Amino acid sequence: METIHDIVYYYSQNGAYVWEQFYRHFLMSAYGVLFAAIVAIPLGIFIARHNKLSVWVISLANIVQTIPALAMLAVLMLVMGLGTNTVVFSLFLYSLLPIIKNTYTGIRNVDHALLESGKAMGMNKFQVLWMVELPMAMSVIMAGLRMALVITIGIATIGTFIGAGGLGDIILRGTNVTDGTPIILAGAIPTALMAVIADVVMGWLERKLSPIKKRKGSLKKNLREQAA
Amino acid sequence: MLKRKRLLITLLLALAVLMSGCSLPGLSGAADNTIKVGTMSTSESQIMGNIVRLMIEHYSDAKVEMVNNLGSSIVQHQAMMNGDIDISATRYTGTDLAGALAMDSVKDPEEALKIVQREFLKRFDQTWFDSYGFANSYAFTVTRELAGKENLKMVSDLEPLVSNLKLGVDNSWLKRKGDGYQGFVEEYGFEFGKTFPMQIGLVYEAAANGKMDVVLAYTTDGRIKANDLQVLEDDKHFFPPYDTSAVARNDVLEAHPELEGILQKLSGTISTEKMQELNYEADGKMKEPAIIAEEFLEENDYFETKK
Numbered sequence: 001m002e003t004i005h006d007i008v009y010y011y012s013q014n015g016a017y018v019w020e021q022f023y024r025h026f027l028m029s030a031y032g033v034l035f036a037a038i039v040a041i042p043l044g045i046f047i048a049r050h051n052k053l054s055v056w057v058i059s060l061a062n063i064v065q066t067i068p069a070l071a072m073l074a075v076l077m078l079v080m081g082l083g084t085n086t087v088v089f090s091l092f093l094y095s096l097l098p099i100i101k102n103t104y105t106g107i108r109n110v111d112h113a114l115l116e117s118g119k120a121m122g123m124n125k126f127q128v129l130w131m132v133e134l135p136m137a138m139s140v141i142m143a144g145l146r147m148a149l150v151i152t153i154g155i156a157t158i159g160t161f162i163g164a165g166g167l168g169d170i171i172l173r174g175t176n177v178t179d180g181t182p183i184i185l186a187g188a189i190p191t192a193l194m195a196v197i198a199d200v201v202m203g204w205l206e207r208k209l210s211p212i213k214k215r216k217g218s219l220k221k222n223l224r225e226q227a228a
Numbered sequence: 229m230l231k232r233k234r235l236l237i238t239l240l241l242a243l244a245v246l247m248s249g250c251s252l253p254g255l256s257g258a259a260d261n262t263i264k265v266g267t268m269s270t271s272e273s274q275i276m277g278n279i280v281r282l283m284i285e286h287y288s289d290a291k292v293e294m295v296n297n298l299g300s301s302i303v304q305h306q307a308m309m310n311g312d313i314d315i316s317a318t319r320y321t322g323t324d325l326a327g328a329l330a331m332d333s334v335k336d337p338e339e340a341l342k343i344v345q346r347e348f349l350k351r352f353d354q355t356w357f358d359s360y361g362f363a364n365s366y367a368f369t370v371t372r373e374l375a376g377k378e379n380l381k382m383v384s385d386l387e388p389l390v391s392n393l394k395l396g397v398d399n400s401w402l403k404r405k406g407d408g409y410q411g412f413v414e415e416y417g418f419e420f421g422k423t424f425p426m427q428i429g430l431v432y433e434a435a436a437n438g439k440m441d442v443v444l445a446y447t448t449d450g451r452i453k454a455n456d457l458q459v460l461e462d463d464k465h466f467f468p469p470y471d472t473s474a475v476a477r478n479d480v481l482e483a484h485p486e487l488e489g490i491l492q493k494l495s496g497t498i499s500t501e502k503m504q505e506l507n508y509e510a511d512g513k514m515k516e517p518a519i520i521a522e523e524f525l526e527e528n529d530y531f532e533t534k535k
Contacts, residue, residue, distance in 0.1 A: 163295030
């Protein structure tokens with residue numbers, strides 16, 4: 001009870017600061033995922049076309065994923081120095097795997113019949129990709145982005161160790177102060193909240209973009225119309 | 229396959245270097261107009277770092293980026309040399325004499341300041357500014373009550389009482405060479421009745437509760453004030469001075485000519501007592517250093533009237 005009171009007090013004292021760090025934290029994660037999407041989605045499509053490469057690319061991305069975040073930051077720090085850019089770059093690396101994998105899976109799983117009918121309608125390769133494959137795979141790709149964003153929000157917290165700021169700063173300060181529990185929680189709660197919100201929003205987008213769902217909805221409507 | 233792997237690693241590194249140069253909207257400004265201020269993880273360092281940041285933002289158009297939580301003075305120094313930061317917010321004369329400069333300690337605060345200013349300019353092409361006005365060193369501390377009763381002002385005043393006094397110190401000080409207990413006994417010529425090593429965080433309350441009569445505290449710790457303790461003057465200058473200053477690289481000062489004047493405005497503005505107060509706001513009252521810095525500067529009108 002005491003702690004909850006302290007947390008509320010902390011927010012009342014430092015609201016503006018917490019919001020600033022919250023925003024900063026989110027931007028770091030979002031940039032990481034954004035850059036990863038720019039690289040990973042085309043790469044995913046490419047390896048879906050050239051299946052032999054897929055083993056190599058995906059296992060490489062897998063290896064990146066196994067590197068502990070703190071070690072990754074330390075190594076990148078040696079090359080890139082301190083600051084936000086280093087954190088954004090490591091978040092970029094961590095986002096690659098989920099996005100590549102999901103893009104690959106999404107594109108590979110598009111029904112062959114649909115591809116064939118697209119071709120039969122006289123679409124060229126690009127049109128098939130743009131009008132058939134991407135819309136069909138979109139929800140799976142979105143699921144990859146969603147996973148990447150949630151991962152990066154968590155990892156961005158340790159960016160504080162190389163001076164990048166973000167909500168990790170608040171948590172680390174809590175560990176340095178006597179009786180810092182409320183401060184630690186005051187940093188950890190918004191981080192968790194951000195991850196949950198990101199998950200919910202991206203999940204909603206994913207459902208919106210899913211072609212299957214749409215079909216189901218219209219099917220229901222059809223049935224209802226038939227029943228009426 | 230090995231060739232391809234090598235190519236991939238090279239590509240990744242190239243991308244990394246490329247990215248370290250660019251700036252992301254919302255996170256960092258354009259590299260040539262951004263000043264990076266480095267701080268350590270202590271509240272004191274972060275408060276001072278934010279004061280420096282707000283002063284620069286107040287008086288110039290330059291963007292300031294904070295690089296927080298550097299591990300120690302040595303890490304700050306390396307970050308300065310690598311160009312990761314442009315200004316370090318808190319550097320202590322005693323620490324850097326022994327650390328970055330690897331020289332013997334100097335007892336006189338003004339001489340120590342002169343030496344670091346001269347050597348940093350000569351060896352590293354960095355400007356060591358005049359002290360903010362506070363020093364974070366060791367200090368013998370007693371309750372205000374005891375100080376009043378026995379009329380204690382300086383460490384030497386303890387001598388007649390010393391055989392009955394209990395001294396609480398942090399874990400390392402008793403065995404430390406140079407400015408440890410051994411050196412203290414030689415310098416002042418008396419020994420305490422009993423000594424108790426403990427965690428530094430505990431000494432303040434131990435003194436306040438009367439468990440200890442005298443404790444060795446860190447002078448800018450806010451808990452001195454919170455527990456109503458009184459610092460005794462180190463009249464023989466036994467402890468090396470730890471006057472606190474900002475340090476900046478000269479190429480940055482040249483690129484931003486207004487910077488030197490801004491940092492000079494801060495010299496002599498914060499006494500050790502004031503720093504105790506500010507530290508206590510952070511450690512005892514859960515305020516963030518950024519907020520404390522802002523309030524402090526607004527209270528003082530950003531030192532507009534100071535030349």
